[in-house]
Amino acid sequence: MLDKEKRFGKVVSFYQSLPDELLENIINALPVNRDVRRKINKLKTSKSKVEMLMASKLRKTFADTAYIVIKPYVSLELEKTTYDEIVNWITDENKIYVAIFFFRWCYEVGNDGSSNDDKYFDTFVDSEIFNCILNGKMIDKSQCAIHNNEPVLGIDTNIFSEETEMPLANVNNDEVHTMKLLGRIEKRNTFYNFFPQYELTDGKLIEIPVDKLRADYPINGGINLAYNPYSGGAASFLDDEITTDNDEDQYVNNVYVVEIDNYDLEPNDNSTYQVKLDLQRLVQCGKKLHDIIRYADEYEIYKVVHCEVDSISDKTFISGNINLLETNITDGEMVVLFYNEKYYGPFKATRRQYDEKFYITTLASESNYLVPYFNTTDVEIIELEKQAYYKDPTYTRFIQVTSENIMYDDTITDEILLEKLTEDVPIELAATNPEEFSHMCSNSPFLAELPQEIVSKRLDRLIEIVNNVDKLKEKKHEVFELLLKFYQEAPSDKMIMESDAYKALQSKYDEERAKNANADKTIQELNRELEKNNSQIIELRRNSEGTASSEEVAKLEALNKSLREELQAIKETSDSIEKLKAEQTELETTTRYLQRQTDDYERKITTLKNEISSAIDAAGSAGMASLAFDPFISSEMMKKAASWETTEEDKQYKEKLKMISEVTPSSLNDTDLIDYIVNYVKARREYSRNDIINIYISIAQNFITIFSGEPGTGKTSMCNIVAETLGLLQYGEELNRFVSVSVERGWSSKRDLIGYYNPLTRKYDKSNGKIYDALRVLDVERDKSEYPFIIMLDEANLSPIEYYWADFMRLTDRSSSNDDYINIGAERELYVPETLKFVATINTDQTTETLSPRLIDRSCIIKLPKVEPKYIVDASSAATEIITWDNFTKAFSKTAELNPITQKGMKEIYKLFNDYGMSVSPRTQVGIKKYVMAAQEIMEDEPNTLAREKALDFAVVQKLLPKINGYYSVYERFFDSLKQLCKEYNLSMTEDAIMKIIDAQERNMGYCQYLI
Helix, strand or coil: CCCHHHHHHHHHHHHHCCCHHHHHHHHHCCCCCHHHHHHHHHCCCHHHHHHHHCCCCCHHHHHHHHHHHHHHHCCCCCCCCCHHHHHHHCCCCCHHHHHHHHHHHCCCECCCCCEHHHHHHHHHHHCHHHHHHHHCCCCCHHHCCCCCCCCCCCCCCCCCCCCCCCCCCCCCCCCCCEEEEEEEEEEECCEEEEEEEEEEECCEEEECCHHHHHHHCCECCCEEEECCCCCCHHHHHHHHHCCCEECCCCCCCCCEEEEEEHHHEEECCCCCECEEEEHHHHHHCCCCHHHHEEEHHHHCEEEEECECCCCCCHHHHHHCCEEECCCCCCCCCEEEEEECCEEEEEEECEECCCCCCEEECCCHHHCCCEEEEEEHHHCEEEEEEECCCCCCCEEEEEEECCHHHCEEEECCCHHHHHHHHCCCCCCCHHHHCHHHHHHHHHCCCCCCCCCHHHHHHHHHHHHHHHHHHHHHCCECHHHHHHHHHHHHHCCCHHHHHCCHHHHHHHHHHHHHHHHHHHHHHHHHHHHHHHHHHHHHHHHHHHHHCCCCCCHHHHHHHHHHHHHHHHHHHHHHCHHHHHHHHHHHHHHHHHHHHHHHHHHHHHHHHHHHHHHHHHHHHHHHHHHHHHHCCEHHHHHHHHHHHHHHHHHHHHHHHHHHHHHHHCCCCCCCCHHHHHHHHHHHHHCCCCCCHHHHHHHHHHHHHCCEEEEECCCCCCHHHHHHHHHHHCCCCCCCCCCCCEEEEECCCCCCCHHHHCEEEECCCCEEEECCHHHHHHHHHHHHHHHHCCCCEEEEEECHHHCCHHHHCHHHHHHHCCCCHHHHEECCCCCCCEECCCCEEEEEECCCCCCCCCCCHHHHHHCEEEECCCCCCCCCCCHHHCCCCCCCHHHHHHHCCCCCCCCHHHHHHHHHHHHHHHHCCCCCCHHHHHHHHHHHHHHHHHCCCECCECHHHHHHHHHHHHHCHHHCEEEHHHHHHHHHHHHHHHHHHCCHHHHHHHHHHHHHHHHCCCEEECCC
């Protein structure tokens, strides 16, 4: 016969072996409260869920629910069915259902007053038929001796009663007690020890007195976490999943909740830690260590942190990085920020690599500008003590919260609130119809999902904002009509000069004048040539004394004949020239007419201005005050004015497109184009051919290319040289396709780089008109864009590039058609063709910002070599070619197959970087492959270096080395391994760069960074 524990284990195994769908239906149908349901859902496996449900408090509920689920498939009745009927009814088809019915039937009481459990539980569980059910075997009733319906005497048969627990091991504990202990885990050498300080009971944290801790877990209140260092389970969990403290740490770093039963604790053969929790045995018994040792934040217990400054600006609080004062934090830990007497959070703490400081971001701008917090009265404050050797004890504060008490701080500014809501709701309604305005705002997508209290407060704020600026938006009806008339009927001198008719006449006039001048000049030259030839013929004949057939005379006569024919042809055009002169006179007459018309327009403008002044005077100050700010008139006037300006603006950009289409591009392509560029740059920089080709491949293949280098290395001038070689400055001042932008400190969004759409004026307020114009021109060109367009960001990292350039960041990966558009805050998104490229110059000193890993991954960073400048070049006199986008990209984007050796080197280098935590993303790998494929074809071999080796060398230096950012102690082995690969694959530039980094770290307190 089986003992009590093994029988119970068989029943648990039976329920665990149920089909997944059936077991899931049973668990979902359980009539349990929310807390129990939450505990069930936290368990990851079905086995662990069954173990929990077979605990004493839930066992009967579980058995009853299982019976209810399978009841439609079983015709037996609980009250009337006998044990023999149950057994006889079992078949291979219904065996699972009947077994579930049996375990529920055990709770019923027989006619003699005894429970079915007492009589039949042991008999059934010990039987061969149950073994067949448990092991999934065919049932042979002839071999299953289970028809004994008498109870087995002499043993405890009350296995299935509610008082039975399921121990993991045979321990002589009088009472089983489950504990949830809160504390830290320390690692010393290869030993892990858990130091509890609080017990979590009924959701409340109760501090455990020190004397009790030392009595229960002698001698210093710690529990040894035993494991086998040579097996995978517990050892892997402790090494990979747990972040431990060290015994020399001054403060508590990490806190865990350990949920164990008291019988899991065993005596330990150690004088300091006399109690142990054998994790290895728990794993062997099927326990999941994730279910035993959990992070404290899973129980809503969080570390309290503070900002390193006393006051946080609104901008930083909404979307910036809040630097933390504390250092006893783990990267990725969930913490709460104590600020202004509130506990904000929880937020994920992140460690910066370059200064090892921690920061948090509220991400308010991504959550409708609401920041979660808890009031001081709604949290439970606890302090965990830590005493390092020979030091005074320290206390780290934590709080326990309840999600039901969470509140939200509305951090949205007036400016953002106005901008967001007026995207969907006409702001004029606030003055004309406040009720309708509030109703539309309430239904706005920006407010629709917010709590009603927040919505009401935001609407009150918005109405107050509108009332404060209402006077700026109202206009008088009469003034509106006169201004509208003025716009429509009174064109200015500039409008006349820019009209299509005037431009056509002026162009024809200039063209005919040029033809006339050229014809006169040609006639004069031909007459002089003819006279000269006649003189030579006469002279030759005189000298030849009758030998008129000499070769010289014959040649001159033939030439003379040709000149006469050409002269005759020109003379025949004299009539046409006279006609052109007549047309010229007519054009001059037309010009005088246009001038008179211009004078008439000016007089009309003056008359209209006088009418406006008279209307204002007639209305008087009182009348003006009462009528000057009619909302409807204001709205209509602003709409008409904005519409007129938009239409005129569109015309201007389309006119620019037309002018660009008339440009004659260079026919240079492939090798000729490369040679032209190399020679042009070499005349201005002492760069090698490969250095120059590297720059142009990078620009052709990357959306943004960053030039780094010491001050004076010519980063900015190199950008200008690139623009010159591509002919970007040859289109005329208004059409040039190179824009230079000087970045300023404090830029934080596209508003600083480009501008923003003003909903009050319905116009785009430009911070940089040239960038705005460039984007509008490119939007008009779209897929017909033929020529490169480059925008230079000078001193780009005076502000964080990923802040003010964020909207362009996603254009670095064009995986779908949506990635071809950018939203600059205008009325519609703008199309950005592939012809747009950015180049940036950066410095690395205390006044600049560090490049983020996200930007490094999406850019190509070129350190320009320091060379002697050339002073004799006059850029204005140099001949440049206008290069098309297709010819440029074809020349610098070859697609030759990679050499197997190069491919092998790439894989080894990628693996090395990945092994040391510098992930080489698929984006970077694709970029390097494209670069090397192109560069190996058009670069030249150098002494002791093949072109393909040089190509890979450039790629590693520019795409991978910028990822290096940290202390030398972390990178020392990495540098050794990378230097070995450099020697193997002949990467001399990479090896030199590593040596410079190693030399520099000695001057920088051990800090390593490529961009220094």
